[in-house]
Amino acid sequence: MAVIARILARRLVLLVPLLLGIVLFVFLVMRFSDSDPASAFFQGANPTPRQLHDFRERNGLLDPLPVRYFHFVGDLVRGDMGISVLTRQPVADQVTTALPLTLQLTFLGLAVAVVVSLVLGVTAAIHRDRLADQIIRVVSLTGVAAPGFWLALLMIQYLAVGEGWFPTGGYVNPADSFTGWLRCMTLPALSLSLPVAAQLTRIVRTAVVEELDKDYVRTAIGSGLPPVVVVGRNVLRNALINPLTVLGLRVGYLLGGAVVVETIFSLPGMGKLMIDAVKNGDPAVVQGVVLTTAVGFVVVNLAIDILYLMVNPRLRGAP
Structure with a gap:
């Protein structure tokens, strides 16, 4: 545990310049975009040039760019993401309200992708070049090619509207009704996770097949250990390194895909908040959502790094 703690501390130190770089990138993109916070604030009110100037002066929009960036970072450290020009509410409050739903959707999709890919990938590897393997490979290839929004529309059409098994949209708080x-x-x-599951299935199959061909597996099975025990205890532990790498990268897809999926299913999460902010010209909310998503991606990849260390102790000697 002490080794893991030291490595984790080093990774956290390296995250500081990365997060500052992300903040700088978002800051520059928003400052050099066509959006004008002053015009957005007075949207539909026909402000005078004097009112626009006073607003910009009062909010530091006329300060030099380095000064504005310094104040921007300071505000973020205090948890201040600005004020929404549309609702006149703190952006941090809106993000805090929308974030739990997006996290629920992302991690539920992540869990589905991991379980499905492990089951199908290991099954395909064990039955290599047989019928089950061929079927799983065709299905996974189809899943990789299918975009998430297309799957979402198909599911709504056939499973929600056609069969009535699921609602077409909306959200129910789990505290009110878990089944709802x-x-x-x-x-x-499902629409968010299946493309990821399809890609991971192919990678898990390849990694498990490579491990099954190694001498230690033949020795273990030859010594009388059941193949299921060998796969579960040794093969999967060594085969999960590559899938974990891809999983860390695909978290970005899940977070980005949530924008589309939440819009299709009318879920009041970060994606819908982002779309509404873009449509209504609310730069502070767009900025807050992008920053929160980027930080979430970095944090999840840090968690993946920790999983690396738990799965493969040899990596604990890595810098």
Whole structure:
């Protein structure tokens, strides 16, 4: 544990310049975009040039760019993401309200992708070049090619509208009804996770096949250990390194895909908040959502790094 703690501390130190770089990138993109916070604030009010100037002066928009960046970072450290020009509410409050739903959708989709890919990938590897392997490979290839929004529309058409098994959209708080929450989250989670599961299935199959061909596996099976025990205890542990790498990268897809999925299923999460902010010209909210998503991606990849260390102790000697 002490080794893991030291490595984790080093990774956290390296995250500081990375996060500052992300903040700088978002800051520059928003400052050099066509959006004008002053015009957005007075949207539809026909402000005078004097009113626009006073607003910009009062909010530091006329300060030099380095000064504005310094104040921007300071505000973020205090948890201040600015004020929404549309609702006149703190952006941090809106993000805090929308974030739990997006996290639920993302991690539910992540869990589905991991379980499906492990089951199908290991099954295909064990039955290599047989019928089950061929079917799983064709299905996974189809899943890789299928975009998430297309799957979402198909599921709505056939499983929600056609069969009536699930609602077409909306959200139920799990504290009010867990079964209602599960029904309204099933189709969004499936449409978000199946393309990721398809890609991971192919990678898991390849990694497990490579491990099954190694001498230690033949020795273990030859010594009388059941193949299921060998696969579960040794093969998977060594085969999960590559899938974990891809999983860390695909978290970005899940977070980005949530924008589309939440819009299709009318879920009041970060994606819908982002779309509404873009449509209504609310730069502070767009900025807050992008920053929160980027930080979430970095944090999840840090968690993946920790999983590396748990799965493969040899990596604990890595810098």
